[in-house]
Amino acid sequence: MAKKQISADQITSIDERGNRLYLQPAEVTGIYRTWRTRVQILLMFVFIITPWTTINGMQSILLNIPDREFFIFGTLFRAHNAPLIFFLIFGGAITLAFVTSIWGRVWCGWACPQTVFIDGVFRRIEFWIEGNYLARRKMQTEPLTTAVALKKTLKWFLFLIVSAAIAHSFLAYFVGAKSFIHIIENGPSEHLTLFIIAQFFTLLFLFDFGWFREQFCTIMCPYGRIQGLLLDKNSLAVAYDENRKEDCVKCNRCVSACPIGIDIRNGLQMECIACTACIDACDEIMEKVEKPKGLVKYTTLDHKPIQLTKPRSLLYMLIILACTIGLIYNLAVKKHSEVFLMRAKDEPYKATETDITNHYKIHLTNQSFAIHKYKITTENSEKIELISAETEVTLKPKEFKEWHIFAKMSKVEFKKNLKIKLKIYDSENEKEFSKKLEAEFLGPSPE
Numbered sequence: 168m169a170k171k172q173i174s175a176d177q178i179t180s181i182d183e184r185g186n187r188l189y190l191q192p193a194e195v196t197g198i199y200r201t202w203r204t205r206v207q208i209l210l211m212f213v214f215i216i217t218p219w220t221t222i223n224g225m226q227s228i229l230l231n232i233p234d235r236e237f238f239i240f241g242t243l244f245r246a247h248n249a250p251l252i253f254f255l256i257f258g259g260a261i262t263l264a265f266v267t268s269i270w271g272r273v274w275c276g277w278a279c280p281q282t283v284f285i286d287g288v289f290r291r292i293e294f295w296i297e298g299n300y301l302a303r304r305k306m307q308t309e310p311l312t313t314a315v316a317l318k319k320t321l322k323w324f325l326f327l328i329v330s331a332a333i334a335h336s337f338l339a340y341f342v343g344a345k346s347f348i349h350i351i352e353n354g355p356s357e358h359l360t361l362f363i364i365a366q367f368f369t370l371l372f373l374f375d376f377g378w379f380r381e382q383f384c385t386i387m388c389p390y391g392r393i394q395g396l397l398l399d400k401n402s403l404a405v406a407y408d409e410n411r412k413e414d415c416v417k418c419n420r421c422v423s424a425c426p427i428g429i430d431i432r433n434g435l436q437m438e439c440i441a442c443t444a445c446i447d448a449c450d451e452i453m454e455k456v457e458k459p460k461g462l463v464k465y466t467t468l469d470h471k472p473i474q475l476t477k478p479r480s481l482l483y484m485l486i487i488l489a490c491t492i493g494l495i496y497n498l499a500v501k502k503h504s505e506v507f508l509m510r511a512k513d514e515p516y517k518a519t520e521t522d523i524t525n526h527y528k529i530h531l532t533n534q535s536f537a538i539h540k541y542k543i544t545t546e547n548s549e550k551i552e553l554i555s556a557e558t559e560v561t562l563k564p565k566e567f568k569e570w571h572i573f574a575k576m577s578k579v580e581f582k583k584n585l586k587i588k589l590k591i592y593d594s595e596n597e598k599e600f601s602k603k604l605e606a607e608f609l610g611p612s613p614e
Contacts, residue, residue: 178564189579190381191303193423195296197447199465205278207287214280215332218339223536224564230341236565241497242566251497253270258490262337265483267397267472273402275390276442281375281383286442289376296322300423327369328379333376334368346540363502381427385438392437400469401477404442407432407463414458421463433462441465501533506591508604511571517610522575524554526586529570533562537550539593543572546588551576553606559594574608581610 222241229238235246244251245565263274276282297303298317307314339347340363355362357579374455384391398404415432422430424444429436449463467473474480511526520523533539541560545551554573561567574587589604 170339187382188394188428190271190426190428191300191306192290192426192444193300193426193496195424195447195450197449197450199443203277204287205382205442205608208282210278210283210412211287214309214337218336218344223554224248225536226343227346228340229343231343232341237482241536243536245532247535248501251494251501254490254494254497257493258487261483261486264397265487267394267400267478268399268479269485271398271402272391272394272417272439272441273403275384275440277382281388282426282440283441284333284372284376285380289326292325292329296325296551300580323377325568326373328413330373330376331369332367334365334374337368337372338365381438384427384440387417387589394437398435398468399479400475401471402466403441403465403467403473404435405431405439405463406410406435406466406468411462414453414462416452416456420448420452421445435468451574463584469481501534503537504530504539504541504591505534506530506604508589508606510606518611520556521578523578523581524573524575524605525608525609527572527574527606529589529591529604530567531560531562531570531591532567533564534563538563541570543570544591544592545574546590546603550580551587553589576608578610581608583612585610 183605209382210403216366217227218229224239225238225239225243227238229236231237235251239508266273293303297306306318309315335347338361342350350358366455384386412432419430421432422428422445424447425431426442426444427438427440428498429438444467446574448465450460451459453462507530509530511528513526516523516525529543531541539562541562542558543553543555545553552575554575555571557570560570572589585608586605589606591604
């Protein structure tokens with residue numbers, strides 16, 4: 168019986184009744200398959216090894232959400248560094264939009280973790296245990312025998328092991344690789360919350376990569392739905408050459424190889440992730456029937472060379488450049504320490520017969536990777552005396568301290584709207600690193 172033709176408006180992984188069609192895409196070989204394998208290996212290696220690398224003595228990427236500290240390739244970002252984080256996130260989003268407008272859904276087919284882990288790991292495990300796509304499809308329709316049950320049990324056991332490894336590597340970006348190993352060595356009972364979170368992500372990845380798979384791309388991922396706003400006729404896409412449709416031998420090899428199950432002959436579709444599997448599959452058949460390759464190919468929809476100078480691309484590049492310049496500038500002027508002056512939470516002032524005293528606290532944070540020593544002076548030194556239990560403060564990298572300062576002046580010198588002006592210095596080189604800190608000096612109304 169001939170295979171039913173898939174219509175362009177049909178969701179390919181769901182049947183007429185809305186039931187899930189579990190896809191078993193055919194294995195293909197070819198130039199794109201070779202390069203995708205290399206890219207997947209590289210990306211998985213980077214994902215796994217990055218938490219274990221250090222720059223300036225800190226983990227290369229560490230997103231410490233509870234402490235609101237984010238270490239990204241040797242630079243420390245805190246919650247108050249919102250402009251820097253904005254440049255990173257907004258610049259990254261615009262870069263993805265720019266890449267999509269030029270090279271289509273190259274992210275989805277080549278770099279998205281969903282594709283990389285499913286295609287690069289989970290489907291390979293299925294192939295090693297259950298055989299090729301024909302054997303797997305046959306296994307789906309046959310009764311459950313002991314041999315089939317053993318294969319499926321082994322497959323899902325390996326899926327679980329891989330999912331646990333991915334989950335632990337993922338959490339290392341947030342907990343810290345070394346801290347995570349320490350937590351594991353101490354056992355789950357001492358860190359029950361983290362243990363539960365690790366099991367949750369293990370089961371989540373197991374469910375997604377092992378079973379849900381292409382349904383995430385088709386049903387949940389918003390990127391596929393907004394691609395229509397990012398693509399134009401000059402964007403690269405996997406396309407069927409309508410001018411050569413007489414060369415098509417109706418083998419449906421392109422459909423069998425598609426991990427989403429679509430028919431590329433129906434034109435560009437929302438579900439297509441541009442993984443190029445259909446290109447290798449079709450080229451393989453064309454070579455066998457001695458016809459030119461490229462019936463399905465990576466090309467622009469207008470069949471013209473890509474144009475980086477089109478208005479939208481120029482706008483994207485301008486925004487990316489602005490974000491890059493903004494990030495570099497803010498990093499260049501970023502101080503090694505952050506200082507904030509606040510009034511202490513006690514009575515506004517204390518007054519004696521001769522003096523008035525105000526209590527302040529300085530929030531001092533060492534954002535660098537070196538030890539720094541600080542001291543404080545005031546521009547009003549002829550009127551205001553600074554009193555503190557510590558004349559000098561030393562902070563280690565990342566260390567935070569509340570420095571309590573008492574400012575005292577004579578009642579005779581006091582007047583309304585008086586400002587106290589403080590300076591924080593690096594005591595080793597006598598260099599001021601912060602802007603002047605100002606606060607109102609409070610006292611009783613002058614008689």
